[in-house]
Amino acid sequence: MTNDPRKTPVGPTTPSGCGYGVHGLSRRNVLLASLAIASVPLLRYAPAHAAINDVMEVAPGIFVHQGRYEVQSPANGGDIANASFVVGSEGVAVIDTSGSARLGAQLRDAIRAVTDKPIKYVINTHMHPDHVFGNAAFKQDNPEFVGHYKLARALGTRKDGYLAANEQMIGSEAFAGSEIILPTLSIKEPTKLDLGDRELLLEPQPTAHTDNDLIVTDLKTNTLFLGDLLFSVHVPTIDGSIKGWIDVLDEIGQRKAARVVPGHGPRTMELPEALVPEQRYLSAIADDVRKQIAEGKTLEQATKTAGFSEKDAWKLFDQYHVRNVTAAFAELEWE
Amino acid sequence: MTIAFAKLSRTICGAVLAAGIGVLATAPAHADEDLWPLLREQAFGDRPISEESGFVVLETPQKVEDAAIVPITVRIPPHVRDQLKSLSIFIDKNPDPKVATLNFGPAAGAGGERSFSTRVRVDNFSHARAVLELEDGSLHMATKFLSAAGGCAAMQAKDPDADMTGLGKTVVRTFSPALSSNPIWSGQVMIKHPNHNGMQLDINTAKFIPARYVKEVKVERDGELVFTLDSTFSISTNPNFRFTFGKGDNNELDVSVVDTDGVAFEGMSKRPSGS
Numbered sequence: 372m373t374n375d376p377r378k379t380p381v382g383p384t385t386p387s388g389c390g391y392g393v394h395g396l397s398r399r400n401v402l403l404a405s406l407a408i409a410s411v412p413l414l415r416y417a418p419a420h421a422a423i424n425d426v427m428e429v430a431p432g433i434f435v436h437q438g439r440y441e442v443q444s445p446a447n448g449g450d451i452a453n454a455s456f457v458v459g460s461e462g463v464a465v466i467d468t469s470g471s472a473r474l475g476a477q478l479r480d481a482i483r484a485v486t487d488k489p490i491k492y493v494i495n496t497h498m499h500p501d502h503v504f505g506n507a508a509f510k511q512d513n514p515e516f517v518g519h520y521k522l523a524r525a526l527g528t529r530k531d532g533y534l535a536a537n538e539q540m541i542g543s544e545a546f547a548g549s550e551i552i553l554p555t556l557s558i559k560e561p562t563k564l565d566l567g568d569r570e571l572l573l574e575p576q577p578t579a580h581t582d583n584d585l586i587v588t589d590l591k592t593n594t595l596f597l598g599d600l601l602f603s604v605h606v607p608t609i610d611g612s613i614k615g616w617i618d619v620l621d622e623i624g625q626r627k628a629a630r631v632v633p634g635h636g637p638r639t640m641e642l643p644e645a646l647v648p649e650q651r652y653l654s655a656i657a658d659d660v661r662k663q664i665a666e667g668k669t670l671e672q673a674t675k676t677a678g679f680s681e682k683d684a685w686k687l688f689d690q691y692h693v694r695n696v697t698a699a700f701a702e703l704e705w706e
Numbered sequence: 707m708t709i710a711f712a713k714l715s716r717t718i719c720g721a722v723l724a725a726g727i728g729v730l731a732t733a734p735a736h737a738d739e740d741l742w743p744l745l746r747e748q749a750f751g752d753r754p755i756s757e758e759s760g761f762v763v764l765e766t767p768q769k770v771e772d773a774a775i776v777p778i779t780v781r782i783p784p785h786v787r788d789q790l791k792s793l794s795i796f797i798d799k800n801p802d803p804k805v806a807t808l809n810f811g812p813a814a815g816a817g818g819e820r821s822f823s824t825r826v827r828v829d830n831f832s833h834a835r836a837v838l839e840l841e842d843g844s845l846h847m848a849t850k851f852l853s854a855a856g857g858c859a860a861m862q863a864k865d866p867d868a869d870m871t872g873l874g875k876t877v878v879r880t881f882s883p884a885l886s887s888n889p890i891w892s893g894q895v896m897i898k899h900p901n902h903n904g905m906q907l908d909i910n911t912a913k914f915i916p917a918r919y920v921k922e923v924k925v926e927r928d929g930e931l932v933f934t935l936d937s938t939f940s941i942s943t944n945p946n947f948r949f950t951f952g953k954g955d956n957n958e959l960d961v962s963v964v965d966t967d968g969v970a971f972e973g974m975s976k977r978p979s980g981s
C-alpha cells in the first residue's frame with residue numbers, strides 16, 4: 372500500500388465478493404450467523420459484511436472464521452485474519468481475536484452461540500494487529516491471555532503505533548474499544564493447556580514471521596494452528612527473519628497433522644502441501660537477494676527484481692513484496 | 707538546537723505509525739509548515755544556494771515501503787568536474803533534521819560520476835535535501851518529497867535480541883569500475899549497530915531505550931582521507947554507506963567508526979593474509 376493517505380482508498384467499497392453467508396450453508400452456521408447479528412446491535416453501523424459470523428466447525432469442537440484477503444479498511448473493519456476457538460468439556464480457548472474489539476465481540480457471540488462454557492484462554496499466535504485487537508472483547512471473561520514470551524515486549528513497544536495506524540485504517544467508529552492487552556501467561560517452553568477432555572500444546576518458535584510466533588496444537592484432533600507462520604493466497608509478510616522462517620517451515624514440514632489452520636488462507640489445509648507455495652516464495656526471495664548481494668548490487672536494485680517470479684502467485688503482492696525484499700536484504704547482507 | 711528544534715520536536719513521530727507490518731500514514735499535523743528556512747539559516751547562514759542546478763541529484767524511492775529503511779542516493783553527475791568540499795543531507799521533519807554531513811578529503815576523487823548512498827529513517831512526511839558544497843564554496847541543492855512516516859519511534863527492531871549481537875562489526879568492500887580507465891572506484895561500509903534513537907520504548911523497564919548511534923565514520927584510501935561523516939540517528943539500524951572514491955595505488959580502504967557512547971570500531975577492505 373502507499374504511505375500517502377491521499378492515495379489510500381477510504382470509505383466503504385461495495386460489499387461484493389465478501390463471502391458473507393457463502394460458507395454458512397449448514398443449518399448450524401445459519402443459526403450462528405443470525406445469533407451473532409441479533410446480539411450485536413452495533414453491527415448495523417458497520418458494513419454488513421464486516422462480521423465474524425461465518426465460523427465453521429472444521430473438526431469436532433474446532434471452529435474457524437476466515438478473514439478476507441485484504442488490507443485493513445473501513446469496508447472490512449479489520450477482518451483480514453483467521454480467528455478460531457476450541458471447545459473442551461470445561462472451557463473454551465480462543466486462538467487469535469481478529470482486528471478490532473467489535474470483531475472480537477462478534478467472535479465471542481459466535482462462541483456463545485455454540486457453548487456457554489467459560490472462555491478460559493485467549494491465545495495470540497503473534498503480535499500483529501489483525502490477530503490481537505479483538506482481545507478487548509474477552510476482558511469480561513477474565514481469561515488468561517496467552518502468548519509467546521516475547522509477545523509482551525513486541526506489543527508493548529508497538530502499542531501506540533498499532534493503535535494509531537489501525538484506527539486510521541479501519542475508522543474510529545469500527546475500531547472503538549480496541550486496545551492492546553498484554554499476555555498474562557507467557558510461553559517460553561512447550562506448554563499444555565487443559566480445556567477438559569482435550570489439551571492444547573503451545574510451542575514458542577524462534578524468530579520467523581515475527582520474533583513471537585506460537586504454534587498451537589489441539590492434541591485431540593491433531594489440528595495445528597500455525598498463525599502467520601502459514602500464509603495461503605495472501606502474500607506472506609516478513610516481520611522477523613526470512614532465514615528463521617524458512618527453517619521453521621522445514622521443521623513444520625516434518626510433522627504429521629490431520630489439518631493445519633493458516634493465519635491467512637482457507638480455514639484448513641493439509642501438510643505438507645500447505646507449506647509449498649510459501650516455501651517457494653521465501654526461497655525465491657532469499658535466492659535472488661543472496662545472488663544480488665554477492666554481485667555487489669544495492670538494496671534499491673534488489674527491490675526492483677528479487678522474487679518477482681512470484682508476482683502472479685499471490686494476492687496483495689504489490690502491497691507487501693518490496694517490503695519483504697527490503698527486510699530480506701537487510702538481514703541477508705549480514706550473512 | 708534552538709528554535710528550530712522546539713518547532714520540530716512537535717512533529718516527533720506525531721502521526722503515523724506501523725499498521726501491522728504495513729505502514730500507513732495519517733496526514734501530518736504540520737504538513738504545511740516550511741521548516742527549511744530555519745534549517746538553512748542554521749547550517750549555511752545567508753550563503754546563496756542554487757537549487758536543481760544539475761550539480762547534484764537526489765534519488766529517493768517513488769513509493770516508500772518501510773519508513774525505517776528508506777534507501778537514498780545522492781549523485782554528482784560526471785559533468786561536474788570540481789573537487790567536492792562537503793555534502794549535507796537533511797530530512798526537514800525528522801527529530802534531528804540533519805541526517806549526515808560528509809567532509810571530503812583528497813581521496814574523494816574526480817573525473818567521473820560520484821555518488822553517496824545510505825538508508826534513512828523517515829519520521830514524517832517531509833522534504834529530503836542534499837546540499838553539495840564545491841571546492842569554490844558554491845552550494846547546490848536537490849530536493850525530494852518523501853511520503854513515508856513512522857520511521858523513528860514506530861518502527862521497532864524486528865528482533866531486538868539479534869540486533870545487539872555482533873555490535874560494532876564493520877564490513878568494508880571495494881568495487882572496481884567496469885572500465886579500468888575510470889578513475890572513480892566505489893566502496894561500501896556496513897556497521898552492525900542498532901542505532902537506537904532514544905525514541906523506542908523498552909517494555910521491561912517502561913523507559914525509552916537510551917539513544918546510542920553511530921556518530922562519526924572516517925574512510926581512508928591507502929592512508930588518504932576520502933571523507934569524514936558526521937551521522938545522526940536518522941540513519942537506519944545497521945548503518946550502510948555506499949560511496950565513490952578516487953583510484954589510488956592499492957585501493958584499500960580503512961574505516962574507523964565512533965558511536966555516541968564513545969566506543970570505536972574499525973574495519974578494512976583488505977583481507978588479512980594467511981588463515
Ligand SMILES: [Zn+2]
Pocket residue numbers: 497499580599634
Ligand atoms: Zn502476522
